[in-house]
Amino acid sequence: GAGVSQSPSNKVTEKGKDVELRCDPISGHTALYWYRQSLGQGLEFLIYFQGNSAPDKSGLPSDRFSAERTGGSVSTLTIQRTQQEDSAVYLCASTVSLGARAETQYFGPGTRLLVL
Amino acid sequence: GESVGLHLPTLSVQEGDNSIINCAYSNSASDYFIWYKQESGKGPQFIIDIRSNMDKRQGQRVTVLLNKTVKHLSLQIAATQPGDSAVYFCAERVPGRRALTFGSGTRLQVQP
Numbered sequence: 158g159a160g161v162s163q164s165p166s167n168k169v170t171e172k173g174k175d176v177e178l179r180c181d182p183i184s185g186h187t188a189l190y191w192y193r194q195s196l197g198q199g200l201e202f203l204i205y206f207q208g209n210s211a212p213d214k215s216g217l218p219s220d221r222f223s224a225e226r227t228g229g230s231v232s233t234l235t236i237q238r239t240q241q242e243d244s245a246v247y248l249c250a251s252t253v254s255l256g257a258r259a260e261t262q263y264f265g266p267g268t269r270l271l272v273l
Numbered sequence: 274g275e276s277v278g279l280h281l282p283t284l285s286v287q288e289g290d291n292s293i294i295n296c297a298y299s300n301s302a303s304d305y306f307i308w309y310k311q312e313s314g315k316g317p318q319f320i321i322d323i324r325s326n327m328d329k330r331q332g333q334r335v336t337v338l339l340n341k342t343v344k345h346l347s348l349q350i351a352a353t354q355p356g357d358s359a360v361y362f363c364a365e366r367v368p369g370r371r372a373l374t375f376g377s378g379t380r381l382q383v384q385p
Contacts, residue, residue, distance in 0.1 A: 190372060197281065199362055199375035207371065216372065248316050261307065261372060264316035
């Protein structure tokens with residue numbers, strides 16, 4: 158079946174502009190995660206959605222970052238007033254969440270954001 | 274495509290050799306560990322996982338070893354192939370927290 162998809166695949170924007178990044182998780186996956194990967198770095202957790210529960214926003218680096226998940230499926234990550242340090246690959250992952258059981262996160266291809 | 278991890282530690286092996294990639298994890302309470310493979314321009318791809326109540330798990334050509342005493346995780350790849358060239362990340366999960374904590378990655382280069 159289809160995996161996690163993300164759009165756009167690449168985004169170049171000017172400093173100060175807002176950007177929206179989209180994630181379509183695997184159908185039936187109830188949990189969705191956003192991560193950020195800067196060049197030469199591992200993945201940094203941003204935010205987590207699980208069903209209708211309040212999202213875990215503990216990884217968002219500033220109030221310029223926000224995310225929502227509509228209808229328990231598609232998610233949008235918004236970065237307002239982008240800064241050059243926001244340049245990174247933004248990765249989305251989804252899982253089938255079964256209570257407290259550990260589960261595998263399946264990643265999308267990422268959106269490569271470049272802020273000029 | 275974009276190069277991931279220009280300054281990562283690099284392991285270079287000959288095609289057909291066995292590879293061992295090591296990872297030191299940070300939290301002794303972590304109960305679940307995963308190895309991911311990331312090729313240039315792509316998202317991380319699941320390879321193998323292991324729970325903290327195990328010390329070894331085998332997959333196809335891959336084996337993960339867990340040493341909780343020293344908080345060490347390793348990924349062994351048998352008969353390494355050029356297609357195995359990628360950046361490999363270990364990740365850990367702490368009980369009560371859904372998000373994974375990722376290591377900084379190791380680049381594997383397979384010489385033909």
